[in-house]
Amino acid sequence: MKLDILKYPDPNLAEKCAVVEKITPELKKLIDDMVETMYEDDGVGLAAPQIGEKIRLIVIDPSGPKNREDLQIIINPEIIASEGKVDSEESCLSCPTFSCVIKRSEKVTVTGMDENGNDLKIEADEFLAIVLQHEIDHLDGTLIVNRVGRLKKSMYDKKIKKWQQQEKIDAGE
Template sequence: MVKKILQYPHPVLADKAKPVPDITDEVRELARDMAETMYVNDGLGLAAPQIGECCRLVVMDLTGPKERTGLQVLVNPVIIEREGRVVAEEGCLSVDGYRTEVARAEKVKVKALDLAGNEIVIEADGLTAVCIQHEVDHLDGLLFIDRISRLKRALFDKKVSKWQKRQKDED
């Protein structure tokens, strides 16, 4: 089922998510819902807190919503190694209409469980590495706008308060 994606500044997006204790049918269903929601919204990745479920679950598909051949589900992902630095433009389904450049590690090694409970280790670079770091940040209550310069952030916040004011005026 496609879920509603929470938008910044929803407070759940700033919470630290809890580990998934057991991979139950509910967890598998949540992962399915997250994948569906990600595809419908043309995303490459989605973290559970973005649909209001505060647990450490991430879905990613770097092949994109048209191909849908690379779905990866990460349960309790932990980044165990980071290397290098890369600056790339990012956006987020929870920060509608805003994209900007963010500095991240160039390569990461991540440990997680798959939906069968097997431990998986992924070594990633390029877009995959950026996506993993972006999604793991969501589990720690961080958004990509928390990683930009103070000046850029101040301009962004000004834009958000203008949107909110406009919405209020329309209501």
Template structure:
């Protein structure tokens, strides 16, 4: 079932999320709904707080062409990151049509719990690395615009507020 994606500014997007204590069928259904919502948007990642659920859950799929690789992560955390950085033009489904270059570690190792409750660890690079870091930031109440200077951040927030008002009409 498609979920409504919150638009910045929304106080729920700035809150730190609670760890998922126990995987329930309800949470698995939520993850499937999030994947459906992400693909429909379309986007490459979505975090639970973006649909108003303050739980540590993200979904992502950075495959642009070919066989999709939907990835669901409960309680994801960056275990290590490279000193080498990468600059990527990021956008966000909660900040539609706004993009900015963000510098992040080029490679990260992430640990999480999968849909079956099994612990996983994997190294990510390229778009996958940027995406997983972006989505984990959401779980900590941080948006990609928080990496920008104050003027650029304010400009994007004003545009987002204007869009929110137009959508409310």
């Protein structure tokens, strides 16, 4: 089932997420729904807080919705090592029309569990490293708009306010 993606400035997106203690049938259903949502919205990653679940869970597929070759489910992901720096042009399903350049680690090592409770260790570079860092940021309540300067964030905030006002007018409020 496709889920609704929360949009900035929803306060739920700014909260730190809880560790997943147990893999349940409900969690597996949530994972399936998150994967479907990510692909339907042309994403390469989706974090649980983006759909209103405050748990440490991400689904990623850096090959994208057209290929669907590199799907990974990571429960309780944690970056345990990083090296190098690279500029990354990023956008986000929770921040429509917003993109920016962010300084990220060039390589990361991430640990966590898969959907069956097996331990994972991913050593990533290039685009996979960027996707992992972006999605793990969500679990800590950090969005790409929190990683830009005040002016760029302020301009995006004004755009969001205009959209919200237009939505009210369209709804007859």
